[in-house]
Amino acid sequence: MFIVAVLVTGGAGYIGSHTVAELIEKNEEVIVVDNLEKGHREAIISNKLNGDSNVGNVNLLVGDLRDKDFLKEAFSKNDIEAVIHFAAYIEVGESVANPLKYYNNNVISTLNLLTAMKDAGVNKIVFSSTAATYGEPENIPILETDKTFPTNPYGETKLAVEKALRWADNAYGIKHVILRYFNASGAHVSGCIGEDHSPETHLIPLVIQTALGKRESIKIFGNDYNTPDGTCVRDYIHVSDLANAHYLALQSLRRGEESKIYNLGNGKGFSVKEVIDVVRKVTGRPIKAENAPRRPGDPAILVASSEKIRKELNWKPQMADLETIVSTAWEWHKNHPNGYSDK
Numbered sequence: 001m002f003i004v005a006v007l008v009t010g011g012a013g014y015i016g017s018h019t020v021a022e023l024i025e026k027n028e029e030v031i032v033v034d035n036l037e038k039g040h041r042e043a044i045i046s047n048k049l050n051g052d053s054n055v056g057n058v059n060l061l062v063g064d065l066r067d068k069d070f071l072k073e074a075f076s077k078n079d080i081e082a083v084i085h086f087a088a089y090i091e092v093g094e095s096v097a098n099p100l101k102y103y104n105n106n107v108i109s110t111l112n113l114l115t116a117m118k119d120a121g122v123n124k125i126v127f128s129s130t131a132a133t134y135g136e137p138e139n140i141p142i143l144e145t146d147k148t149f150p151t152n153p154y155g156e157t158k159l160a161v162e163k164a165l166r167w168a169d170n171a172y173g174i175k176h177v178i179l180r181y182f183n184a185s186g187a188h189v190s191g192c193i194g195e196d197h198s199p200e201t202h203l204i205p206l207v208i209q210t211a212l213g214k215r216e217s218i219k220i221f222g223n224d225y226n227t228p229d230g231t232c233v234r235d236y237i238h239v240s241d242l243a244n245a246h247y248l249a250l251q252s253l254r255r256g257e258e259s260k261i262y263n264l265g266n267g268k269g270f271s272v273k274e275v276i277d278v279v280r281k282v283t284g285r286p287i288k289a290e291n292a293p294r295r296p297g298d299p300a301i302l303v304a305s306s307e308k309i310r311k312e313l314n315w316k317p318q319m320a321d322l323e324t325i326v327s328t329a330w331e332w333h334k335n336h337p338n339g340y341s342d343k
């Protein structure tokens with residue numbers, strides 16, 4: 001018998017696995033599609049949330065979205081109601097060095113996915129987009145209606161998909177919610193899942209690795225920006241608050257609402273130096289910081305206005321405070337200093 005399910009691509013990754021946890025807590029049936037190149041099988045197994053029978057179920061299909069036959073089979077052998085699409089490469093620096101790798105994975109895979117959805121009659125998709133679609137912001141906080149002008153191929157590939165989604169809606173009636181994330185951070189409160197990228201490039205896990213003695217120091221990329229302390233300012237959002245936004249987006253599509261774009265951040269900016277200080281406070285450990293050159297492509301300030309999703313979908317972040325976000329990340333990294341390979 002077919003069970004109606006939500007298909008989550010990249011569900012073994014960082015934000016994907018937290019969204020899968022959110023979905024099964026909401027008693028959803030989930031099928032994860034992941035090639036496990038960057039994702040972790042353990043990130044899904046640990047989503048079984050203590051074997052609680054009141055939660056939904058998750059199954060993993062290992063395969064690549066560039067494999068059209070694999071996709072066709074995934075859609076024909078399961079009754080897919082909606083798709084949440086995370087699978088993508090995410091490293092800005094690598095995308096500048098190797099743009100075609102990013103177009104190939106991030107754009108072509110999504111076109112295959114949309115084709116499979118169209119062929120199977122699936123008409124709902126929640127898409128994982130990014131603040132990188134804006135490039136250098138016109139205004140702070142950034143509104144969804146502000147100009148999009150990416151400064152790197154990663155942002156370009158996400159914007160290209162956003163545009164394809166608009167035309168797929170127009171022609172085939174595939175409705176979408178595009179979520180433009182600011183800086184995803186923190187870990188699940190259960191302590192079972194968290195951030196494990198290879199290589200790690202994100203600020204909070206790198207500062208925590210320094211607190212753990214796995215790194216000598218944290219490099220501050222630029223201290224001469226036009227910001228209060230000269231270091232870059234970002235809007236950090238807890239990964240479980242992001243995950244909940246995906247569930248709310250899915251529900252809005254189920255209610256038959258129109259396609260939408262929403263920013264997701266907490267609307268408050270923290271500088272690199274402030275983040276390092278919060279990690280020092282939370283961990284109680286000394287952390288050596290050194291000034292380093294600017295990282296190419298980094299805008300000085302990125303802070304979101306998330307008023308639209310708060311108003312329209314009643315999104316309310318539960319862990320907006322940076323100390324809370326860092327505390328959840330600290331719990332995860334302290335207990336899994338080598339990420340999922342510890343378990």
Ligand code: UFG
Nearest residue numbers: 090130131132201202203206219220221232234272295298
């Ligand atoms: N930073 C350092 N030292 C480090 C690492 C980062 O100073 O060792 C700084 C960066 O220069 C930046 C800030 O810390 O100013 C945050 O950097 P992250 O790499 O953690 O996050 P980004 O803001 O660069 O990137 C995030 C997402 C990307 C997305 C981007 C959108 O991780 O996927 O937001 O702007 F594209």
